[in-house]
Amino acid sequence: MPVFHAPYLDYAALAPEIVLTGVVIAVLVLDLVVDETRKYLVTQIAGVGVLASLVPIVWLAANGHDRPMFGGAYVVDNFALLMKGLFLATGYVVLLMGTNYISEGDYYEGEFSFLLLSSVLGMVVMSSARDLITIFVALELLSVPAYMLAGWRKRDLKSNEAALKYYLLGVLATGVMLYGMSLVFGATGTTVLVQISRHLNGASGARQVVALGIFFIVVGFAFKVSAVPFHFWAPDTYEGAPTPVTAFLSVGSKAAGFVALLQLIYVGFFGRHDLWAPLFWVLAAATMTVGNLVALRQTNIVRLLAYSSVAQAGFILVPLAVVGDNTQAARSALTASIVYLLIYAAMNLGAFAIVIAVARKTRSGEVESYGGLFQYAPGLTVLMTFFMFSLAGIPPLGGWFAKFLVFRAALDAGTPWAVVLAVIAGVNSVIALFYYASVARQMWMSPVPDEDRTPVQVPPALAAALAISVVFVVAIGVYPQAFARLGDLASLVR
Numbered sequence: 001m002p003v004f005h006a007p008y009l010d011y012a013a014l015a016p017e018i019v020l021t022g023v024v025i026a027v028l029v030l031d032l033v034v035d036e037t038r039k040y041l042v043t044q045i046a047g048v049g050v051l052a053s054l055v056p057i058v059w060l061a062a063n064g065h066d067r068p069m070f071g072g073a074y075v076v077d078n079f080a081l082l083m084k085g086l087f088l089a090t091g092y093v094v095l096l097m098g099t100n101y102i103s104e105g106d107y108y109e110g111e112f113s114f115l116l117l118s119s120v121l122g123m124v125v126m127s128s129a130r131d132l133i134t135i136f137v138a139l140e141l142l143s144v145p146a147y148m149l150a151g152w153r154k155r156d157l158k159s160n161e162a163a164l165k166y167y168l169l170g171v172l173a174t175g176v177m178l179y180g181m182s183l184v185f186g187a188t189g190t191t192v193l194v195q196i197s198r199h200l201n202g203a204s205g206a207r208q209v210v211a212l213g214i215f216f217i218v219v220g221f222a223f224k225v226s227a228v229p230f231h232f233w234a235p236d237t238y239e240g241a242p243t244p245v246t247a248f249l250s251v252g253s254k255a256a257g258f259v260a261l262l263q264l265i266y267v268g269f270f271g272r273h274d275l276w277a278p279l280f281w282v283l284a285a286a287t288m289t290v291g292n293l294v295a296l297r298q299t300n301i302v303r304l305l306a307y308s309s310v311a312q313a314g315f316i317l318v319p320l321a322v323v324g325d326n327t328q329a330a331r332s333a334l335t336a337s338i339v340y341l342l343i344y345a346a347m348n349l350g351a352f353a354i355v356i357a358v359a360r361k362t363r364s365g366e367v368e369s370y371g372g373l374f375q376y377a378p379g380l381t382v383l384m385t386f387f388m389f390s391l392a393g394i395p396p397l398g399g400w401f402a403k404f405l406v407f408r409a410a411l412d413a414g415t416p417w418a419v420v421l422a423v424i425a426g427v428n429s430v431i432a433l434f435y436y437a438s439v440a441r442q443m444w445m446s447p448v449p450d451e452d453r454t455p456v457q458v459p460p461a462l463a464a465a466l467a468i469s470v471v472f473v474v475a476i477g478v479y480p481q482a483f484a485r486l487g488d489l490a491s492l493v494r
Helices: 015-033 040-063 078-104 109-128 132-150 157-188 193-202 207-224 233-240 243-268 273-295 301-321 327-362 378-392 398-413 416-445 460-478 480-489
Strands: 067-069 074-076
Touching: 015 040, 015 078, 015 109, 040 078, 040 109, 074 078, 074 109, 078 109, 078 243, 078 327, 078 460, 078 480, 109 132, 109 243, 132 157, 132 243, 157 193, 157 207, 157 233, 193 243, 207 243, 207 273, 233 243, 233 301, 243 301, 243 327, 273 301, 273 416, 301 327, 301 398, 301 416, 327 378, 327 398, 327 460, 327 480, 378 398, 378 416, 378 460, 398 416, 398 460, 398 480, 460 480
Parallel strands: none
Antiparallel strands: 067 074
16 A cells, blocks of 8 residues: 655745735634724735735745755745745735725725735745646636636626626636646646656657647736737726726736746746747737837726736746747846846836826826826826836836846847847837826826816825835836846746
8 A cells, every 4th residue: 555645844934825824814704703894904904914924035035045845846945935025015015005995995895805815825826836736726826816806896897897808818718728738747747847847858759749738838828917919808807997906917917927937937848948939039029019009099097007018018028038048048038037027016006006096086097187197296296207217118217127137138148039029129118108208298298187286185005005116116226236136046047
């Protein structure tokens, strides 16, 4: 009879997941027992719990060594810790953004915090997942609550449509991805990424099957990161969902998809760039171009930011498209992707926080409603200008460094195709500046549409979210070396 051996569990390494799981349970129970007039306690406990989950991450980072479990299927290393910190920080900022939005909007406040934290837990697990099954479980844990959050305006037909599109296309993408995973497992006989890499680099007998499997896996995750042509759900879902949820989807959900792709490429499929690099090249070029060109025509600020998010995904895909056999170029590409994710999170969360603040007064999402904003909300105007120009990559704001690393990664690759992609990225940066600057022009130069110059009231929680975002955007732009160092330390290339 075979003897069962219990798997080794490093509870110190699992401390962030354990703490966050405890917070999720506490939020669920607290929501059941507190009175409707005190639901704010649920959000406060959720926020404190997210900050508490960051404490073991800092301790583990200071400890300084990798902690693999389950035969390499779950690994806590510098990359995982950095991404877990990103997801927890994103969850905390979104909780701040949603504190007054949810309580004042006749939404179920307790369930919002529970679902948000459940999705963040899936993202935290995704950061350490080095196994196809673990990646799938983490993806479902982060996606299912997100489907429900997208339809949180239950009496709004546009929100219902947003949730339905997100759910149906998400299920389709998951099915495609699972089919690809089954092909890779069938060709290699394992689901652990490190062992898959050994099989792919050691034999070529099942090359066609593996190539098809990688193709379907990339297509599945292309939906999650809203890459063209799998982006159709994003604008409608972003517009129909509550704005804090939109911010969460555009940052957390997208970053989780990229984290999975980075682990798949650099751990599981590294060395076989001939199978996946051409696909990423096409996705990057198409995503940047289509996202920016369609954003030019948008009159709604949320839809504009949605297509901006699509275009930004294209920039993050550029380093993946130019990875080759050169180890130094691979490290440069990975650093570019990681740092871009960190900077993008701060820029986009800040922009959506401004959208929430302005909509409290104007009750409109149209770009024209930002006309003359400087006359009655100069502080918000300055901050929105920071975020818009940072997204465009204008120095000295953080976005310029993100784009600089992308261009450096493409040039480090040194191939003609990489240079062509860098040129496409440069052209798209110019196109993007036009619609980002158009928002700034409305705020600084256009008249107030309704002549109402009543100051915008910004709640303390939303002000805190704005402060966190702008500090990161400015700090990264002024002192980028520290964040580049984080990207180098979190490298998956050995």
